[in-house]
Amino acid sequence: MSTSNGETDADPRLGARVRTALGLESGPLTVLEGGRSGLTYALRGPEAGYVVKAVPPGRRATGRHDVLRQAVILDAVAGTGVPVPAVRAVDEEQPAWFAMDLAAGEAVEPVLEPDRAIDPPTARARMLTAARILGELHSVPLGAIERSVAASRPVPEVTTLEAEIGKWARTMDAVPEDLRPQGTELIAELAADIPAAVEPVLVHGDFRLGNVLFDGLVPTALIDWEIWSVGDPRVDLGWFGVFTDGTLFPGAGHAVDGLPAEAELADTYREARGRGSGPTAWFAALSRMKMAAIMGHNLVRHRRGAHHDPVQEQLPPSIAKMIADARALLAGEPR
The missing domain is CATH 3.90.1200.10 (Aminoglycoside phosphotransferase (APH), C-terminal lobe)
Structure with missing residues (x-):
């Protein structure tokens, strides 16, 4: 399935759900390398970017696949002065997912990279x-x-x-x-x-x-x-x-x-x-x-x-x- 601008989603059903929740008409859902819990995607809208974490289809939201647990703690830490990405949407319908801001910058581990x-x-x-x-x-x-x-x-x-x-x-x-x-x-x-x-x-x-x-x-x-x-x-x-x-x-x-x-x-x-x-x-x-x-x-x-x-x-x-x-x-x- 393609988005309105012709680009293809990595997961068409999830992409449609995410865009609807965020009020976006376009922007493909692409795999974001490096995510280890659940499935991790990036979605770049016309004015902002988002990271989407989702439970793999057919999996229960438990253990490392309980991505909503992360949304809960991000919301709890927001506003404390500790820099965390803001959570913008949460959907508990299976497979569950949440979207947060795609923060600027890079994360590099000097001794390992x-x-x-x-x-x-x-x-x-x-x-x-x-x-x-x-x-x-x-x-x-x-x-x-x-x-x-x-x-x-x-x-x-x-x-x-x-x-x-x-x-x-x-x-x-x-x-x-x-x-x-x-x-x-x-x-x-x-x-x-x-x-x-x-x-x-x-x-x-x-x-x-x-x-x-x-x-x-x-x-x-x-x-x-x-x-x-x-x-x-x-x-x-x-x-x-x-x-x-x-x-x-x-x-x-x-x-x-x-x-x-x-x-x-x-x-x-x-x-x-x-x-x-x-x-x-x-x-x-x-x-x-x-x-x-x-x-x-x-x-x-x-x-x-x-x-x-x-x-x-x-x-x-x-x-x-x-x-x-x-x-x-x-x-x-x-x-």
């Missing part, structure tokens, strides 16, 4: 700005977020650190042992010394520079909210820190001169938030375990044919490095 390299001073400035955004996000009163979410769906329970370990341990355990050397020992060491809980906040879940759009040095949107939760702020900050060090990704990443180290990120974050809750070695180690588990999971899916991606074959050295570095952090050893 050498082909999209940005100059080191820009990478450094963006990373420090992102640390301030994270501090601002964790400063948003949780009660206000929960009230907004509760208007349309149950508020998730607080994710404890025990549950956080358990979630990623299950992912790690599903990876063959030869691909995760000493992974079992790392999980046991983390579980044996869990830090005391702090006041919970809204946790993004995948906070890193690759999920913050920048127009030059100006942040325009924090995106990819599919795994948001309520939990420990140090989980977000520890995860962000993994992406400061290209040496943690041998064969898959590269070092970038001038990027702030984890300690500097934490200082910038604390200044923006106006309070502590900076990362400890434990949270840095947890984040490396999480990364090793995710990489192992992706590699196994590739080798089993569930998702063909030869790039995944570069991951074994990075998995081993993540685990070894995490264990060294917990032991207080030189790295």
Whole structure:
């Protein structure tokens, strides 16, 4: 099916529904690369652009396909000072979808995307700005977020650190042992010394520079909210820190001169938030375990044919490095 200007929709039925909801007569629905939850499209109207996230036809809106869960949290965060794209339309009719503004700018992960390299001073400035955004996000009163979410769906329970370990341990355990050397020992060491809980906040879940759009040095949107939760702020900050060090990704990443180290990120974050809750070695180690588990999971899916991606074959050295570095952090050893 073609739109009124003759261009073809990637999904004609969905395209028609989206244009009707947005009051548009033209503009094709095109696949937007990079979206991992549900299906992600772009639609460019005569005056504005939109990103559309939709549940795949025949799938239930659960888990990573529950795209409306993202619309709920984007609405809750809007107006807090944290830059997020505005939600413009929501349709719960199956297959469900929502449309949000197509924010200007680019999202680049310096240590993992050498082909999209940005100059080191820009990478450094963006990373420090992102640390301030994270501090601002964790400063948003949780009660206000929960009230907004509760208007349309149950508020998730607080994710404890025990549950956080358990979630990623299950992912790690599903990876063959030869691909995760000493992974079992790392999980046991983390579980044996869990830090005391702090006041919970809204946790993004995948906070890193690759999920913050920048127009030059100006942040325009924090995106990819599919795994948001309520939990420990140090989980977000520890995860962000993994992406400061290209040496943690041998064969898959590269070092970038001038990027702030984890300690500097934490200082910038604390200044923006106006309070502590900076990362400890434990949270840095947890984040490396999480990364090793995710990489192992992706590699196994590739080798089993569930998702063909030869790039995944570069991951074994990075998995081993993540685990070894995490264990060294917990032991207080030189790295």
